[in-house]
């Protein structure tokens with residue numbers, strides 16, 4: 001695999017909304033814009049999605065949109081818990097509840113973990129990486145996959161995906177998919193996309209809402225350290241990739257970082 005990205009990253013864009021309903025509408029518009037741009041260039045729209053509070057906010061407006069070419073979506077998980085797909089901790093299950101079960105994305109286009117290997121998280125990560133390789137082979141950038149869109153959350157400790165503060169995986173610069181069995185947030189055993197993958201994406205959007213996120217949003221937006229800081233501060237896609245934050249007023253109460261007005265025509 002090639003060296004980590006070295007090109008300069010662009011400045012994060014912050015969109016703030018008075019409510020999560022407004023945020024969900026804008027997020028759906030943003031996702032569909034990313035989809036449209038991807039499908040102008042290629043046959044599929046490749047998106048990676050996290051767990052946490054994100055799937056609910058994502059599905060809320062998106063599932064009602066008309067004319068979406070769902071058969072062209074190819075979905076991966078930005079991180080996944082190494083549990084059965086019907087387990088209450090499964091990010092597949094969560095996304096299924098809020099999005100997949102409501103829209104006709106072909107099941108084979110939703111890339112789930114190999115649940116025959118649950119006793120061996122390294123094998124689960126290797127298999128998942130192979131699924132990525134199979135999907136991205138033939139793309140222009142095969143050193144690392146280039147997702148059209150990655151949707152992430154931010155934990156109160158600043159983690160994102162399953163990349164936690166102080167964890168050795170923050171230094172992983174070669175593999176595409178890594179595994180851990182010591183996640184401080186339960187459950188302990190997970191797989192996650194790595195920084196080089198996140199930072200080769202064309203768009204990364206963080207979705208973070210609620211007053212419980214006030215302190216961490218201030219830290220991540222007003223005091224970022226993209227080299228050694230909190231895991232979510234280190235997500236800085238290389239050009240032409242861009243990073244966006246979608247938050248509500250409650251989460252942004254302490255933040256001074258300049259907001260950008262959300263204008264679908266200017267995305």
Ligand SMILES: O=C(O)[C@H](O)[C@@H](O)[C@H](O)[C@H](O)COP(=O)(O)O
Pocket residue numbers: 050051052053054079080081091152153154155156159160161162185
């Ligand atoms: O599987 C996971 O645990 C998630 O992918 C994780 O990275 C999540 O996005 C953050 O913990 C934020 O979660 P909340 O939005 O629920 O705070």
